Amino acid sequence: MTIALNGEQVAKKINEAYPAAAAAADKVGVIVNSDSLFQVAEFLKKTPEFDFNYLGDMTAVDFTDYFEIVYRLVSLEHNHSLVLKTRCYDRDNPAVPSVVKIWRAADYMEREAYDLMGIIFMGHPNLKRLLLWEGFKGYPLRRDYI
């Protein structure tokens, strides 16, 4: 059984290493500050105790006040998982750091979130529309797009 790590304990360890991340536990995992996302992701991958070497899923949810970007991290060695979240409040220009350099699995998932939800992943090597065509207006998965 894949063990879901306790959000509070992980958040505590993240805050010890990166106080700026302001990590907090929520119902299913950990929420971090979007500015520190890249450092936290790298920390979670490289720390032997966590060893999150596999990105199981990544997506974005539009809560109208903010966008929530959800990462599902898995360690194939320890067989444990963690839900890592970050939020961005700027609706006109939602930007978060790209994690493609840490997990290449994020390549298509981030392109999809950009394509359908309009999230800009800073540092993505090839951020362009994935499913829709270049020149398409709007981001269909946003709640205000009908």
Added chain:
Amino acid sequence: MALQTEPFILNVGPQHPSTHGVFRMRVTLDGEVIVDVEPVIGYLHRGIEKMGENRTYTQIIPLTDRLDYLASLTNNLAYVLAVEKLAGIRVPERAEYLRIIMAESMRIASHLMAVGFFLNDLGAMMTPVLYMWREREKLLDLFEMVCGQRLTYNYMRIGGVSQDIPEEFLPALKKFVAEMPGFLDEYDQLIAQNEIVLVRTKGVGVLPRETAIDIGASGPVLRASGVNWDTRKADPYSIYDRFDFDIPVGTTGDNYDRYWVRMQEMRQSLRILKQAIAQLPKGEVISDIPQLLRPPVGEAYGHIEAPKGELGFYLVSDNSIAPYRFHIHPPTLINLTALKDMVVGWKIADLIVTFGSIDVVLGEIDR
């Protein structure tokens, strides 16, 4: 004077017999050797995630049939598991067993198509596929017996399955399970000892273990690269922890290993089927759930080992009759990330074979 060469850009698809649907590749060639390949997708995009936000939880089940349409039953299963997790619904014993029987039969049917078309891509035009179809046809007859459909089954329900199996189902399935190992031996004899197949697949399209993990590959593609990871064992869902089966793992991650893993998985699925038939209890096939389900506010991620890899559904509920967010994690889209790593440096003919070895279905990639 040294001869000057220029890169040549070749367009493959979107309408092409070897792209398994509407898929396009921009291939940069140096002579016959591949320098770069860029997949272009989206030709079959129907916006299923957006459509899901305007349908009730039950109405979404037929939409999931249209994802990987060669393995509709496992798509159904992944989705209903996510909803059951979200709403905390219990499933009757008999329904759990019927789900396993259907999911494992579906895995065999899907792998038969994968192996058959893989040989088609190798140049064995249509003949091996017809052998595989002979057996797949028997499975489709079984599915038709249960739910009246041959492609989009819409069989699983939240809290169980839509209907019980008819009387003639189990004898027919038992006959299939008894006969199938003989057919698998026949395929092995035809394929695994064929020199052309071996030369074209062994050592071609290698995906190293580290790259496979890094790109988030799953299913036979991940296991062929030597990673022992199968959601049925690693994170057992439904009642998979009750069955005795092995996870076939490849060594080199080449095209042959991906073919071999699929062949072995069919044998393991038969083992599971045998045990499930023997243990099948009597009783209800669906629990009592409200017509208009309103799961509590929250979120759930349900994932299963679909024939093509890890298929996940992420649902966010706002306590209304439709999900607030309906996200699909498609295994083959992620496996496609590895295509470039596998084919650069190989010849254009190997591109088609390697692409076939990933086993993609565009309904799932484009959604």
